[in-house]
Amino acid sequence: MLESDTSKLSKKELNIIQNYTEGLFKTVREPLLVLDRHRNVVGLNSNLKKKFKINGEFEERVSVFEFNNGQLDTPEFRDILDYLQTEGNTVTERDIQVVLPQKRKRGFTVNASVLPLPDENSIILLSFKKLKNIGDLSRQEKVYNRLVENILSNAPAAICILRGQEHTFEVANEHYIELIGHRDIIGKTVKEAIPEAESQGFIELLDHVYSTGEPYIGNETPLKLKVGKDEFKNSHLNFVYQPTRNKKGKIDGIFVHVVDVSEQVVARKNVEDSEARLRSVINTVPAIIWITDTDGQSVFLNKNWYSYTGQNNEDAKGMGWLDATHPDDRKKAEFAFLDAHNQKKSYSISFRLRNKQGEYRWVLDKASPKFDDDGNYEGMIGTVIDVHEERLKENLVREKDHRLQGIVKEATVATAIYTGREMNIELANDAMIKLWGKDDSVIGTPLHKALPELDGQPFLGLLRNVLETGEIYWGKEDKVDLMIDGEMQTGYYNFTYKPLRDKNGEIYGILNMAIDVTESVTSKMLLKESEFHFRQMADLMPGMVSKTDAKGDDIYFNKNWLDFTGKGSKFLQEVGWESFIHPDEKETFLKAWEDCLNTGCNLEMQLRLKNKEGKYIWHLTRCEAVKEDDGSVKMWIAANTEIDKIKEEEKRKEEFLKMVSHELKTPVTSIKGYVQLLLTLLKKQKEAAEASKLPLQPSLERINHQVTRLTRLISEILDLSRIRENQLELKSEEFNLNELLAETIQDINYTNTQHKIALESEVQCQIIADRDRIGQVVINFVMNAIKYSPGSQEINVKISREDKDKVRVSVKDFGIGIGQENHKKIFKRFYRVGVKSEETYSGFGIGLYLANEIIERHNGEIQLNSELGKGSEFSFILNATQITS
Ligand code: ADP
Secondary structure (H helix, E strand, C coil): CCCCCHHHCCHHHHHHHHHHHHHHHHHCCCCEEEEECCCEEEEECHHHHHHCCCCCCCCCCCECCCHHHHCCCCHHHHHHHHHHHHHCCCEEEEEEEEEEHHHEEEEEEEEEEEEEECCCEEEEEEEEEECCCHHHCCHHHHHHHHHHHHHHHHCCCEEEEEECCCCEEEEECHHHHHHCCCCCCCCCEHHHHCCHHHHCCHHHHHHHHHHHCCCEEEEEEEEEEECCCCCEEEEEEEEEEEEEECCCCCEEEEEEEEEECHHHHHHHHHHHHHHHHHHHHHHHCCCEEEEECCCCCEEEECHHHHHHHCCCHHHHCECHHHHHECHHHHHHHHHHHHHHHHHCCCEEEEEEEECCCCCEEEEEEEEEEEECCCCCEEEEEEEEEECHHHHHHHHHHHHHHHHHHHHHHHCCCEEEEEECCCCEEEEECHHHHHHHCCCHHHCCCEHHHHCHHHCCCCHHHHHHHHHHHCCCEEEEEEEEEEEECCEEEEEEEEEEEEEEECCCCCEEEEEEEEEECHHHHHHHHHHHHHHHHHHHHHHHCCCEEEEEECCCCEEEECHHHHHHHCCCHHHHHHHCHHHHECHHHHHHHHHHHHHHHHHCCCEEEEEEEECCCCCEEEEEEEEEEEECCCCCEEEEEEEEEECHHHHHHHHHHHHHHHHHHHHHHHHHHHHHHHHHHHHHHHHHHHHHCCHHHCCHHHHHHHHHHHHHHHHHHHHHHHHHHHHHCCCCCCCCEEEEHHHHHHHHHHHHHHHCCCCEEEEEECCEEEEEECHHHHHHHHHHHHHHHHHCCCCCCEEEEEEEEEECCEEEEEEEECCCCCCHHHCCHHHCCCCCCCHHHHHCCCCCCCHHHHHHHHHHHCCCEEEEEEECCCEEEEEEEEECCEEEC
C-alpha cells in the first residue's frame, strides 16, 4: 500500500492536478472526491461537502483516511483504493458505509477510477452516490427485508443473494460471510469478492444459471478459498444456485444456498481412504483373505482368491466358495466353517482347493470371529494359505515315520521313543512292552508314570541328562528292577539312550533300544562263582592242579603247585610246569602232551617233578580236556598226584613176592631133597634089607621143620589178606601167658640150637585172648631177635607187670638194632629196613605188621626200644585177668 506523502508532490504537479479537478467539479454534479496518487485529498466538490456534512474549508492535501475525522478510514474503502491502484481497475457500484457527524451511518455506492495525467502522474476520482435509506423504503419492503434478514440470520446454511448479471452480493448471512472468510462482499461482484472462484468454474456456473434460469445443485463440490497471501483452504460444499426473477418475471439475480460439508467429506474420505488402503493391503498380502457376515455368507474375498481359484465374484459369494474345494474335503470344510461360525470361535483346517488350472492343492484355512466395539458378532475373517508342498513333505515324513514305526514295531530288539521333558512314551514295540512287563496302555503316558518303579533307580536321571547334553548313554549289563506280574524282578540289560534331533538340530526325544542280557549276566555270575569254587577246591586238593587254555598255555596253578615249587603263579605261567619234569620223562611227556593238544585225547603218565628242594618226586600226571558242547576243547585240567609212597610200596610188594617165592622155594626144595633121599635109601634097604640102619628120624624132623616154616608163612600171608579184607577173626580164651611163653620158646629152641633164649617170669598171669595169635606174635619177636643178631646169641624174654592189670612181655636181643627213623616204619606192611640187605636177612616185612595188628585188636600196645648197632627190645602190653608175683 502506498503511504500518503504530500511532500513528494511538487508544486507544479499540484497545480496541474488542481487545474484538472477544477474542470471536473464544474461538470460533475454527483459528490466527487479527488485524490493524488499518494491518496491525499486534492479536491472535492460542493455536493460532496453537502452529503458528507463537511462544514467550512476542507483540509487540503490531507490523507484521505484522515479526511473529515477519518470518515473514510474503513476496510471497505481501503479495499477500494487498493483494488484501484494495484489492479489499475475501475470500481463500479461498490457500497460503503460512511460515518457522518452524530455517528450516523450512511450508505453510498462508490464508482471510482484512476485518471492518468501527463508526466506519469495520476489522480483518483471517486464519486459517491447516496444509497436508499431504510427509512426511505415502503412499509411492505421493510417487512420483507426484515423477514429476509431473519431467515438469513437464522438459517443453518450459508445464504446470499446475488444481484444482476455481474452477480453482485446484495445480501449475505453471517454463515456465508464466515464461510468465505469474513470478506467484505456486499455490493461487490462475486468476481471481485471471491476472485479465486472464477478459475474453479463457479462464475461460469452462475452465468449459466442466470442466462438459462435452470437452477444448479452442487454436491460435495470442492472449493479452494484464499485465506492468506499464499494460503488456501479446501472446502466441500453442497449448494443450490436458484435464479430469482423480478416482477416482470425476468431473471434479476441468484439465490445461493450453501452447506459446508467439508468435515463429513473429509471424514468419509478418510474412511474411504483407509478402507482403500486396507483393501490394497488385503489385496497385496500373499494370502487369500475372506470375510463373512453374521449369516455366514461370504461378503468379501480378496483378489488372491479369484486369481487362485479362477472363480468370479458371483461364483464365490454366499457359500459359493465351497464349490472350489475338493469334493472329498467339501463336507469337512463346510462343517469346520459353520461350526466355528455358530460357536463364534476360531478354527483351522486343511483341505484341498482347486486352482485355476484345475489342480487340487492343499491349503490351510484359518479364521477368527470378528466383533465390533460393543462385542457384537460381525462374522468371521480368515486366511487361506497354500501349504501343498509342506503338506506333501509332511506326508512324506509321516510316511517315513510310519515306516519307521513299522520297523520299530517289527523289530525284535526292544525299542521305544520318548519325547519331551516328560519323556512321553511316543512309541514302544511289543518287545519293549514285554520287557517292561506292561501292556499297550503305557503308550502316550510319561515314562515315570508308566514305570513308577524307576523312581530311585538312575534311569530317569540318565535320560534327562541325554536330553540336556545330547550325549548318547550306553548301558552295559546295567541292573534294572522292574515290576513284572506284580513282582519286582531284577534284570540286566545292554541298552542305549540316543538323542533324537529335529531338522533344526534341536533334541526332541530319545531312542531307547535294549537287549535283555540277564541270562548271560547271571550265568557269568554263576561261572564266576563256580570258578571261585573251582579255585577253592583246587587249592584244597592234595594234588597239584593246573589249568591251561585250549592251546595249552598255562593260566592257573593251585596253591599246592606254588608250595611244591616255591615259585609264584606268574613265574609258573611263564616257564610252564613241564620245566619241572625229570629229564628222563620230559621228552615222553612233551610228545604225549603235543598229541593231546592235537587230538583232544586225555593223557596219563607217571613222571617225576622237581620240588623246591631240588628233589624229584614221583607223580601221576593226568591231563584231561574240558570240552564245549560241540566237542571242541575249551581248556585242559592237569592234575599231578604224588605217588612216591605208592611207588615205594609197589617196590616193596615186588620184593615181597620175590621173597615169598624164594622162601617157599627153600623149604620145598629141602623137603624134596629129603624125600628123594629117603626114597633112595628105601630102595637100597630093600636091596640090602637093612632097614634098621636108616637115618629116618633126623630126615623127618627136618621135613617137619620145613613144613612148619611153610605153614607159618602161608598162614601169615593168609592173615595178611584177611586183615586187608577185615576178616581176621580172634578167638577169645583164658590161658596162662607164662605157659604159652615157655612152650613157644621151647619149640624155638628145639629148632634153633645156636641161640640161647632165656625166659624170665617176674609174674604169673592169666589173660583172655587168642592164644595161637599171641603165640604167633611171640614167635615173630623171638625169630626176628634171632635173625637180626648174627653176632650175639643172647636173647632175653621177660614177662613182667606193667600196671595193676596189665602185663608186659618183652623180647630183647643184642643184635644190629634199629635206627630211630625206622621205629614206626617197620610196623608197616612190607617195610624192611635197608631193602638192599634182603639177601642178608630174608623176610617179607609182614611179621611186625601182623603182630601190631593182632596186639591192637586185643586192645594192647606194642613198644620198641632200640638203638642202631646195640640191639632191640620189642614188647607188647596186654590186659591181664590175673597177675601174681
Ligand atoms: P621181616 O620178615 O623182614 O623180619 P618183620 O616185619 O618181622 O619182617 O620185621 C620188619 C623189619 O624190622 C625187619 O626187616 C628188620 O629190618 C626189622 N627188625 C625186626 N626185628 C628186628 C630186631 N630184633 N633187630 C633189628 N631189626 C629188626
